[in-house]
Amino acid sequence: MKGFTLKVNDRIEVVVNEKPYKALIMDVEDDSMRINLPVYEGDYLMLHSGEKIEMNSYLDEGGCFNFYSTVISRGKEGSIIYYKVSLPFDIKKIQRRNFFRVSVLDTVEYKIITDIDEEDFDNIPYEEGTMVNLSGGGLKLKLKRDIKESDLLLINLRLSKIQAEIKCDIVRIENTADKEKLCGLRFIDITPAQSEKIIQELFEISRRQRTNL
Numbered sequence: 001m002k003g004f005t006l007k008v009n010d011r012i013e014v015v016v017n018e019k020p021y022k023a024l025i026m027d028v029e030d031d032s033m034r035i036n037l038p039v040y041e042g043d044y045l046m047l048h049s050g051e052k053i054e055m056n057s058y059l060d061e062g063g064c065f066n067f068y069s070t071v072i073s074r075g076k077e078g079s080i081i082y083y084k085v086s087l088p089f090d091i092k093k094i095q096r097r098n099f100f101r102v103s104v105l106d107t108v109e110y111k112i113i114t115d116i117d118e119e120d121f122d123n124i125p126y127e128e129g130t131m132v133n134l135s136g137g138g139l140k141l142k143l144k145r146d147i148k149e150s151d152l153l154l155i156n157l158r159l160s161k162i163q164a165e166i167k168c169d170i171v172r173i174e175n176t177a178d179k180e181k182l183c184g185l186r187f188i189d190i191t192p193a194q195s196e197k198i199i200q201e202l203f204e205i206s207r208r209q210r211t212n213l
Contacts, residue, residue: 101135109156
């Protein structure tokens with residue numbers, strides 16, 4: 001992507017369960033790069049070969065990017081533990097505040113649209129899931145049915161400032177104690193105007209939540 005180049009000593013975040021683990025790029029090669037052991041509030045992140053990870057970077061030039069890499073291996077250089085990961089893919093430029101996330105417990109309608117032509121979307125009935133949190137770039141959705149990371153969803157998002165059907169892909173799936181699925185969703189066809197309205201709503205929700213503390 002234009003304007004996106006990672007260099008040695010660039011700082012990144014590895015995002016797992018909404019937690020931003022800080023890391024540093026140690027080396028960039030033709031087909032891979034190395035990062036040191038990511039850490040969040042003193043806790044170090046353990047990754048596994050073949051695992052797909054989400055990352056954010058905030059470059060000195062002011063560009064903010066969200067992307068993915070695949071873990072290749074773990075190694076050690078002197079006393080420094082590192083991970084070798086693939087070069088970034090699914091790169092998306094995004095405003096920093098799009099990562100501003102608020103806990104929002106609400107019912108949300110969704111439908112799975114994997115391999116479905118857009119003109120046939122209306123023939124698929126909506127199902128209900130529970131939204132756990134929301135940001136300008138995606139949401140976390142709890143649902144009862146089986147689902148795969150390769151699936152695409154259409155979310156019927158209804159807030160006071162916006163009502164829109166938004167396509168989403170799945171960046172991770174977790175199994176819950178009550179045998180449901182907790183899915184991290186990313187908006188993939190949202191317009192800047194829609195994202196701005198969601199962010200405005202989130203700031204209002206956050207203000208109300210702080211007032212009620």
